[in-house]
Structure formats: structure tokens, C-alpha cells
Amino acid sequence: MQKPEILYMVVPCYNEEAVLHETAKQLKEKYQSLISRELISKQSRVVFVNDGSKDKTWQIIQELHSEDPEFFSGIDLAHNSGHQNAVLAGLMTVKDICDMAITMDADLQDDINTIDAMVEEYYKGNQVVYGVRSARETDTFFKRFTAESFYKFMKVMGADVVYNHADFRLMSKRVLQELAGFKEVNLFLRGMVPLIGFKSTNVYYERHERFAGESKYPLKKMLAFAINGITSFSVKPLKMITNIGFFTVVVSVLAFIWAFVSKFLGYTELGWSSTICSIWLIGGIQIFCLGIIGEYVGKIYAEVKQRPRFIVAEFLNDTGTESIEKDTEKK
Ligand code: UDP
Ligand code: MG
Numbered sequence: 001m002q003k004p005e006i007l008y009m010v011v012p013c014y015n016e017e018a019v020l021h022e023t024a025k026q027l028k029e030k031y032q033s034l035i036s037r038e039l040i041s042k043q044s045r046v047v048f049v050n051d052g053s054k055d056k057t058w059q060i061i062q063e064l065h066s067e068d069p070e071f072f073s074g075i076d077l078a079h080n081s082g083h084q085n086a087v088l089a090g091l092m093t094v095k096d097i098c099d100m101a102i103t104m105d106a107d108l109q110d111d112i113n114t115i116d117a118m119v120e121e122y123y124k125g126n127q128v129v130y131g132v133r134s135a136r137e138t139d140t141f142f143k144r145f146t147a148e149s150f151y152k153f154m155k156v157m158g159a160d161v162v163y164n165h166a167d168f169r170l171m172s173k174r175v176l177q178e179l180a181g182f183k184e185v186n187l188f189l190r191g192m193v194p195l196i197g198f199k200s201t202n203v204y205y206e207r208h209e210r211f212a213g214e215s216k217y218p219l220k221k222m223l224a225f226a227i228n229g230i231t232s233f234s235v236k237p238l239k240m241i242t243n244i245g246f247f248t249v250v251v252s253v254l255a256f257i258w259a260f261v262s263k264f265l266g267y268t269e270l271g272w273s274s275t276i277c278s279i280w281l282i283g284g285i286q287i288f289c290l291g292i293i294g295e296y297v298g299k300i301y302a303e304v305k306q307r308p309r310f311i312v313a314e315f316l317n318d319t320g321t322e323s324i325e326k327d328t329e330k331k
Pocket of ligand 1: 012013016051080082086105107109215217
């Protein structure tokens with residue numbers, strides 16, 4: 001059996017005073033069992049990230065930390081930065097002191113018992129373990145419908161995400177370090193992590209209802225999140241403009257032929273053919289030109305992101321085998 005490694009949990013919290021005590025209690029129990037089973041090291045911790053809460057969240061985190069400084073840590077963000085930024089802030093803060101990190105919401109919707117399976121998958125060599133919900137029975141029909149449409153729509157629009165996976169996932173230190181190389185401002189972690197690559201797997205769990213408090217993701221925010229996901233991940237909408245333009249030009253050529261035939265057969269009013277033809281043709285050319293400009297905008301967008309162009313997973317050279325395994329042993 002390998003030496004137990006250090007697990008850090010990163011828990012974003014925004015106005016979560018109602019659930020925080022319970023979350024802390026349950027996580028502590030879970031950690032104790034993982035430590036006694038020698039799955040994780042005693043140096044493992046839970047890090048709460050306070051995302052500019054307006055209630056007593058930070059106060060509670062401070063209390064938890066002072067009662068149990070070896071176990072609970074806290075990060076206080078200067079202002080509300082949104083869920084994705086809070087998660088990233090936590091991950092980037094712990095990336096050098098842990099071997100693996102799991103991100104989980106504070107509201108206990110994600111099943112804490114899945115952590116065991118995630119850690120086991122990590123020891124099997126997976127660098128990323130995605131928590132995927134197996135059922136959505138506890139959701140209302142509306143939430144389930146909108147959420148499932150979200151994943152399907154994202155895929156169609158070119159932002160490939162793991163189906164039914166939110167932000168409950170384990171990442172290895174190696175993956176966190178590569179994540180640091182993604183400099184984008186509009187974060188969409190569930191799209192970014194698959195881009196990093198490495199061996200990964202899914203574990204399935206049933207998502208519960210919120211333990212207490214209310215959702216900070218109403219429909220309006222969810223739509224904004226979906227739009228952000230698409231526009232920060234793909235230039236497909238721009239390509240669609242080019243395609244529509246091209247299609248319109250083709251249709252206008254057909255319309256030309258049709259208009260000429262109608263004219264020579266004498267079915268038309270005076271001026272009809274020329275009007276119809278110019279509307280279609282000019283319209284088509286305009287959309288097509290917009291699309292071409294869009295293609296360039298898309299390229300600029302990709303350049304501006306300055307994402308890493310490649311990530312080296314292993315480096316074999318004459319002095320020995322530098323592998324990921326060796327890398328993790330060195331610490
Ligand atoms: N959250 C955050 N900042 C925000 C909004 C939410 O850190 O601006 C946290 C929140 O405390 C929770 C997680 O993000 O831990 C997910 O939010 P929520 O449970 O409200 O979303 P839902 O599960 O309803 O989609
Ligand atoms: Mg929730």
C-alpha cells in the first residue's frame with residue numbers, strides 16, 4: 001500500500017451560514033474515516049473559501065479554524081467574485097501544498113461518500129476524477145429539464161463538457177499546476193479541466209437537495225453561465241454566421257434563376273425580379289462578410305486567451321525516466 005497522500009478540499013461559500021456547521025461536521029467525520037483507513041495523510045485539510053458573503057459565513061469559518069487549526073483553513077476573498085473564481089482562488093492557493101484537491105459546494109448537495117471512490121481512483125493513476133450525477137430525482141422537473149438542456153446545448157455549440165458533471169471533482173497536484181497556466185478571465189472550469197487532458201475517469205453519485213439555505217443559481221444566472229461557457233469556449237457561433245451567409249448566397253443564386261425564369265415566362269410584375277434578387281444577394285453577401293470578420297475575431301480571441309499550446313505529460317531522456325509517478329514521489 002502506498003503512503004497516504006495529502007488531500008485538500010476546496011469549498012466555495014457564499015452566504016452559507018445555514019449549512020456551514022453541518023458541512024464542517026460531515027467533512028470532518030469523512031476525513032477521520034479516510035485517515036484511519038490510511039487513504040489520505042493526516043496533513044489533509046478542508047479549505048473554505050468565503051466569496052464575499054454578506055452573512056456570518058466568514059465568522060463561522062474563523063471560528064472553525066480557531067477551534068481546529070490543523071484541520072479547517074479559510075480563505076477570505078476581498079469581494080464576491082462568483083463561484084468559479086472562488087473555486088479557482090482556493091485551488092491556486094493550495095496547489096503547492098497538497099497532492100490532490102477536491103472541489104465541492106458547501107450545501108451538501110454533492111454526496112460526501114463519493115470522496116472515497118474519488119481518492120481510490122486517484123491512487124489507480126487518474127489525475128482527474130469527475131463526479132457525475134447519476135440521477136436527478138431530487139430536482140424539480142424544471143431544474144432537471146433546464147440543466148440537461150444546458151449540457152446538450154453546450155455540446156452543440158462546441159463547448160464540450162462532461163455530461164451531468166458540475167464542479168465536484170478531484171484533481172491531482174500535477175493538473176492544478178497545469179491549470180495555473182490557463183490565464184483566461186472568463187472562467188468555465190468544467191470546460192477547462194478536460195482541455196488539460198491526462199488520465200481521467202468518472203465516479204457516479206446521486207445529488208441531494210440543498211441541506212439548508214437557498215440556491216445562488218437561479219435561472220437567470222444559469223443562462224448567463226451557459227452563455228459565458230459557450231462564448232468563452234468556442235467560436236462556433238461565429239462560424240455559424242459564416243455558414244448562414246454562405247447558405248443565403250446559395251439561396252439567392254437559386255432565387256435569381258427562379259426570378260429570371262418567372263420573368264421570361266411573363267408571370268411577374270415589373271420590377272419584382274430585380275427587387276427580390278438584390279434583397280437576397282445583398283443580404284447574403286452582408287451576412288457572409290460578417291462571418292468572415294467573425295472568423296478573424298475568433299482567431300484574435302483565441303490568441304488573446306494565451307492558453308498553453310501543449311502540456312507535456314512525461315519527459316523521457318537519457319538521464320533517467322522522469323515520470324508523473326516519480327514527480328509525486330519526490331515531495
Ligand atoms: N457560490 C459562491 N459564490 C457565488 C455563488 C455561489 O461561492 O457568487 C457557492 C455557493 O456557496 C455554493 C456553490 O457556489 O457552495 C454553488 O452554489 P449553489 O448551491 O447556490 O448553486 P446550485 O447548486 O443551486 O446550482
Ligand atoms: Mg447547490
